[in-house]
Amino acid sequence: MSAFTLTAVVFLTLLPGLAWLFFFLHEDIHPEPKRLIAYTFGFGVLASIPVFAFQIVGQSLIAKISAGLPLTILFLALVEEVFKFLAAYWAVGKSPEMDEPIDAMVYMIVAALGLATIENFFIIAGFLKTGGYQLFSDLTSVVVLRFVGATLLHALSSGLLGFYWAKGKMKQKIKKYIFVGLCVATLVHFVFNYLILIFQNLDLLLYPSLFLIGSAFFLFKDFQKLRLKS
Secondary structure, three states, X not given: OOHHHHHHHHHHXXXXXXXXXXXXHOOOOOOOOHHHXXXXXXXXXXXXXHHHHHHHHHHHHHHHOOOOHHHHHHHHHHHHHHHHHHHHHHHHOOOXXXXXXXXXXXXXXXXXXXXXXXXXXXXXXXXXXXOHHHHHHHHHHHHHHHHHOHHHHHHHHHHHHHHHHHHHHHHOOHHHHHHHHHHHHHHHHHHHHHHHHHXXXXXXXXXXXXXXXXXXXXXXHHHHHXXXXX
């Protein structure tokens, strides 16, 4: 692999996650310390290790009991949502810097984008067998689809979980609200992935896209609610 190709792969791997990261950080009227943002992003990256391990083992067990595709998709979504939350919690859950309700949403999104970035790397690396113009064309298509699809999904589902985490802290019922938030985040994740599988034809990706737009509407309403309390 040439130095130029390697540089391009690294850049394209980081591009979707960092673009959404800068976008969502603007939702916080009191910006968080950059070191904690980087720290949480790194924990999201590290979360990919147990996520991949659990998903491999889980898919094998589900296959043995002859469970259907929806259950597999649901399980994969749940594993990712659980470990994205754990990444954010271990990184900043007890940090004094996490002093405003909106911070829970911000850090959840940061951790989610860390995990999404690693996913992007493995997907993009899978296209390196091709070369020349075809490689450039394939990578461009993948990055665009990841940017408006899976990477955004990770941010939205985790952001919604972050909202419930914040509510739990405010109402001093953290476990209850985190459980509800995990259910909501997993459901959003599951529905999007299921729609992608059903409507694999590019012309029908309108439905998953509309679902993401609807999810984003609720996410920004949640941001607005917590911003008023910050």
